[in-house]
Amino acid sequence: MTSRMKQESDSPLFTVHAPDVDVDALVREIQATVDRKMADGVYADARIARAERANLIHLQDEDQFLEFYLRCLRDVASVDISDFEIRERRRGLAPLLVRLKKLIWSLLKFYTYRLWSQQNQVNGLIVTAVETMDKKYTERIRALEARVRELEAQNSPSDDA
Amino acid sequence: MTSVRHIAVVCPRFADGATVGGAETLLRRLADRIAASGRQVTFLTTCAQNHHTWENNLPPGQKKVGALDVIYFPVDENRDISTFLRVQESISNRGAVTREDEEIWIKNSVNSQALCDHLKTQGNAYDCIIMGPYLFGLVFHAAQIFPDRTFLAPCLHDEPFAWLSIMKDLFGSVRGFLFNTEPERELARRLFGTPDERSAVVGMGLDVFDAHPESFGHKHGMTAPYLLYSGRREPLKGTPLLLDYMDAFRARTGRDVNVVLTGSGAYDVSPELAPHVLDVGFVSEQEKHEAMAGALAFIHPSVNESLGIVLLESWLARTPALVHARGEVLRWQCARSGGGVWFRHYPDFETALLRLMDDPPLRARMGEAGRAYVEREYAWSAVEARLWAALEILHQDR
Numbered sequence A: 001m002t003s004r005m006k007q008e009s010d011s012p013l014f015t016v017h018a019p020d021v022d023v024d025a026l027v028r029e030i031q032a033t034v035d036r037k038m039a040d041g042v043y044a045d046a047r048i049a050r051a052e053r054a055n056l057i058h059l060q061d062e063d064q065f066l067e068f069y070l071r072c073l074r075d076v077a078s079v080d081i082s083d084f085e086i087r088e089r090r091r092g093l094a095p096l097l098v099r100l101k102k103l104i105w106s107l108l109k110f111y112t113y114r115l116w117s118q119q120n121q122v123n124g125l126i127v128t129a130v131e132t133m134d135k136k137y138t139e140r141i142r143a144l145e146a147r148v149r150e151l152e153a154q155n156s157p158s159d160d161a
Numbered sequence B: 001m002t003s004v005r006h007i008a009v010v011c012p013r014f015a016d017g018a019t020v021g022g023a024e025t026l027l028r029r030l031a032d033r034i035a036a037s038g039r040q041v042t043f044l045t046t047c048a049q050n051h052h053t054w055e056n057n058l059p060p061g062q063k064k065v066g067a068l069d070v071i072y073f074p075v076d077e078n079r080d081i082s083t084f085l086r087v088q089e090s091i092s093n094r095g096a097v098t099r100e101d102e103e104i105w106i107k108n109s110v111n112s113q114a115l116c117d118h119l120k121t122q123g124n125a126y127d128c129i130i131m132g133p134y135l136f137g138l139v140f141h142a143a144q145i146f147p148d149r150t151f152l153a154p155c156l157h158d159e160p161f162a163w164l165s166i167m168k169d170l171f172g173s174v175r176g177f178l179f180n181t182e183p184e185r186e187l188a189r190r191l192f193g194t195p196d197e198r199s200a201v202v203g204m205g206l207d208v209f210d211a212h213p214e215s216f217g218h219k220h221g222m223t224a225p226y227l228l229y230s231g232r233r234e235p236l237k238g239t240p241l242l243l244d245y246m247d248a249f250r251a252r253t254g255r256d257v258n259v260v261l262t263g264s265g266a267y268d269v270s271p272e273l274a275p276h277v278l279d280v281g282f283v284s285e286q287e288k289h290e291a292m293a294g295a296l297a298f299i300h301p302s303v304n305e306s307l308g309i310v311l312l313e314s315w316l317a318r319t320p321a322l323v324h325a326r327g328e329v330l331r332w333q334c335a336r337s338g339g340g341v342w343f344r345h346y347p348d349f350e351t352a353l354l355r356l357m358d359d360p361p362l363r364a365r366m367g368e369a370g371r372a373y374v375e376r377e378y379a380w381s382a383v384e385a386r387l388w389a390a391l392e393i394l395h396q397d398r
Helices: A002-010 A023-039 A046-054 A063-077 A094-155 B022-036 B081-092 B099-107 B113-125 B137-142 B165-173 B182-192 B215-220 B239-253 B285-294 B309-316 B328-337 B346-358 B360-377 B380-396
Strands: B006-010 B040-046 B061-065 B068-073 B128-131 B150-152 B176-179 B199-201 B226-230 B258-262 B277-281 B297-300 B321-324 B340-343
Touching: A023 B328, A023 B340, A023 B346, A046 A063, A046 B239, A046 B346, A063 A094, B006 B022, B006 B113, B006 B137, B022 B040, B022 B068, B022 B128, B022 B309, B022 B380, B040 B113, B068 B113, B081 B099, B099 B137, B099 B165, B113 B137, B128 B137, B128 B380, B150 B380, B165 B182, B176 B182, B176 B380, B182 B199, B182 B328, B199 B380, B215 B285, B226 B239, B226 B285, B226 B309, B239 B258, B239 B346, B258 B285, B285 B309, B297 B309, B309 B321, B309 B328, B309 B360, B321 B328, B321 B346, B328 B340, B328 B360, B340 B346, B346 B360
Parallel strands: B006 B040, B006 B128, B040 B068, B128 B150, B150 B176, B176 B199, B226 B258, B226 B297, B258 B277, B297 B321, B321 B340
Antiparallel strands: B061 B068
């Protein structure tokens, strides 16, 4: 069996690539575009940080992306709790409804401002902690990699040997 | 081929009607083709249809389905589900799990003593036994009854369950393997050292179809382009990622692209995206093919696939695909066919989708390339040739 099965596994089971679409090249082109846009700040957007929540587990090896993701996280960590313009689309009762909404907002703000501002502080502290840890471990790993290279160079036989 | 005349196929569920799943569909279709070739096929399965509850809601006993003799056996009801779930959670989180825990987990997984008893008493009647997928107690225990005539169609993914030490025993004991793709075979080689001499890449054949690209849009009154996902909607399949990405894509680019979902499963969608998601649930094969034909692209964000049946179907509908770069099998299919591109993260996704939207000739070329690939590699004639060769060689050299 061995030789026959080996023969089978040596012969191509499948053929590779369609003749007129090189998707490897297309993906490289897409990734190059992304790298350029990322450097230009096109993706510095809190919406992307939110969109990536289900993808974080797959980004563990993407050093550059994680750095970028942490920047996005910094943007999104600070929840907007400031006042905003209160409007009413329904014409007839608009002035009354606007006053009512303003009253509700001022009551809500009175009770929730302290909570949300503390939450913002917590968010900010967590992001800072994650950034610091990331920086610290990145530096430590780089130092260890350099040390491993150094030791490998010391232990490897010279070219002349 | 004359030596393999009577084959048993073992699968925890029998793909029939609403009971669907990739592995179930694969084994059912292979069984149908084997039976159509004149061989006798007995399909051994359980009375369960729901892959969450595993409730025995079909009557036990034998039934003729087409050319198949299907025998339904009850799922064991003495499972300790809370223990099973507790250990499963540890495994899923890649926590510390002892050999004893693994054995408790598989013992309390989906099992059927009645099915195993049938194999013990009647198993000699089968020239070979094909079974899968690998991670069910039923398959794990059934494989140990006649390991020298068992061929595992594992539908293997790189997931925490694949790293259990008991799985090394399973993969080390059976006669041979029927893999779906080369990356799946490579994964088994890496994890279990499965020798090439005992394995073959077979896959599943697909029937060529033609579907009108405008039928689905007309039927549902859709004028905007849409991305399509077909299959189970759950985190493991990447559904939350798809919906989060599309929410961000619409908000950031201002492009009017909808999402169409076929299949089953609950999901959360933001209020902003909700009006742009059309969930048609289970549809007929014809409607699914029409939905595929009319889609801007088919999206398959799952990283846990061993073949990608719906991806291949979307190519038959001449629709290009977007897949997750971490899904080795789907990325491999895209690279070999020229029918799809892969994304690592949202920026890749956005750029790739914009590129596909703005370049209809590229989309058409990719769709054609995908279709040509499926017609070539996954025609039943090609799959059957691989299957007969594998069964004959693996069986004869016992």
